[in-house]
Amino acid sequence: MEILENIPLAQYTSIRIGGPARFFCIAKSEQDLSEALEFACEKNLSVFMLGGGCNSLFPDKGIDGLVIKMQNTEFKKEDDGKFMVGAGVGLGYLAQESAKAGYSGAEWCAAVPGTVGGAIYGNAGAFGGEMKDIVEEVEYINAKLKTPAYAKASAGKQNSKLKVNECEFGYRESIFKKHPDWIIWRTKIRLKKGDAAQGQERIKQYLSKKRSTQDLISKTAGCTFKNFKLPVDLKFLEHLRKKLEMEENDFKVIIKNGYISAGFLIDRLGLKGKKIGGIQISEIHANFLINTGSATAEDVVIMMSLIKEKIRNHFDIQLQEEIQTIGF
Ligand SMILES: Cc1cc2nc3c(=O)[nH]c(=O)nc-3n(C[C@H](O)[C@H](O)[C@H](O)COP(=O)(O)OP(=O)(O)OC[C@H]3O[C@@H](n4cnc5c(N)ncnc54)[C@H](O)[C@@H]3O)c2cc1C
Known part of the structure; x- marks a missing residue:
């Protein structure tokens, strides 16, 4: 994984504002993330997480630290309406793929830009649905603990997990807002059995309503x-x-x-x-x-x-x- 220098952040945000990140990388795997965190630790840099950049504002002077763009895009259907979804998966993708597979509950996600990680962080929601209604469990990595020594000691151990009732979800709130060092890695989503055609129709309606009321x-x-x-x-x-x-x-x-x-x-x-x-x-x-x-x-x-x-x-x-x- 490459760690780049002086990367303008405006291009990674939907509002297209923000100066350069002193260091910037894209984490696609846990290995990437570990390397990035070790780099930050060695250089004593603050770490800032970025998903789709649809709810973020960076300063004009930029960021004196390491910005990690989350791109864990794993998406796996498990049994009984459960999906293992990477924090870097687009909300639109989650909505479309789960509806196509005949599961209901995530259709509203199609109307919210950004990633699953960013949506968990702020308990995003639309049309009466919120992340708290579909998340079963969140897997995260505590960046503070991810020093090279810790990485060695914890090799092979599992990441920390929180059940939905431990995530302290509220209106645009979650426990992750209180812990800037916690990096959301992936989540288990729980949906109900539904009808694929009805799900697609609901997505269309949400998108059309959204387009008529917001500046998209x-x-x-x-x-x-x-x-x-x-x-x-x-x-x-x-x-x-x-x-x-x-x-x-x-x-x-x-x-x-x-x-x-x-x-x-x-x-x-x-x-x-x-x-x-x-x-x-x-x-x-x-x-x-x-x-x-x-x-x-x-x-x-x-x-x-x-x-x-x-x-x-x-x-x-x-x-x-x-x-x-x-x-x-
Ligand atoms: C046109 C438009 C319409 C919108 N409509 C809605 C709406 O209807 N409902 C709604 O709730 N929101 C809405 N939003 C806001 C935005 O889509 C949501 O807040 C979305 O969840 C942001 O996701 P993101 O990946 O872009 O987050 P980002 O902007 O990348 O990040 C948001 C915050 O989450 C943190 N973060 C991101 N990923 C991680 C991670 N993996 N681990 C830890 N922290 C992380 C970041 O550090 C940052 O503090 C809208 C935005 C736009 C531009």
Whole structure:
């Protein structure tokens, strides 16, 4: 496996922003990953993981460390609707292949760009499905322990595994966000027996719905902010309803499972289309930031703080980033 130097990261992200990685490699096998981690250890480098780059923002100055692009693309059907899936497998591939094989539950993955590893990291979801619903077990490697001495001592031993209930999955959350040294290597997915034709049809519908509501062809990292979990506080809810200038019934309709959409709030402030430098709030989906061609990470950071400030001042709501800012 080759370790490259000064590789521009913009090309590996969907928003096409980011300076060079001092070191960069692609890990296709456990051997590749071990070599990469040993290299990082010898040179005392920080390690940063990258999947499809569809939810990541790297700084303009780049990354002073080793960026490992995960490309474990193993995909094996086991018994009873179980699939062993590498962290580098595309979500679209998982959706298509499992549906074709007559299994149901992963169709929504077709509508989410990126890899299985990135999706586990952030418990990605769409159309009512989330990774937590289809993951049975996650196999990971603790990069911190992967020193040459450890590698020798642990040769032949199995990687660490977490059962789904140990992954601390929540709305766009997982235990992996708390442990930046844990590298997701592969996962066991559990699906239900279904009908192949119906599965394909569902995928088509999800993709068509997604295309009509989101800016999928632009350079973007998807939703910038998480939807906001509303407190169980009638006074606050009434205050928010008034701020939104909505009737009670209309207000109830926009609250989904106790959350209010960040995009909806941004839209209500009339921010769609707002531009700072090369970054623009999408005209189609207010929670998407679009790189119009020359955007920098700095533009994105300034835009994010402007949105947060406006939402805080107007609605008393503190938005949290869904985008992963890496190495800032
Ligand atoms: C047009 C568009 C639409 C989108 N729609 C949705 C949607 O409907 N629902 C949704 O949930 N998301 C959506 N997203 C966001 C994105 O698709 C998901 O967050 C996806 O899971 C990111 O996967 P990735 O492989 O690209 O992750 P990356 O961006 O590569 O990485 C994301 C984070 O995961 C970490 N990571 C990646 N791989 C590993 C690994 N193997 N081990 C440890 N850490 C790792 C990275 O370090 C980073 O912190 C959308 C994005 C775009 C561009």
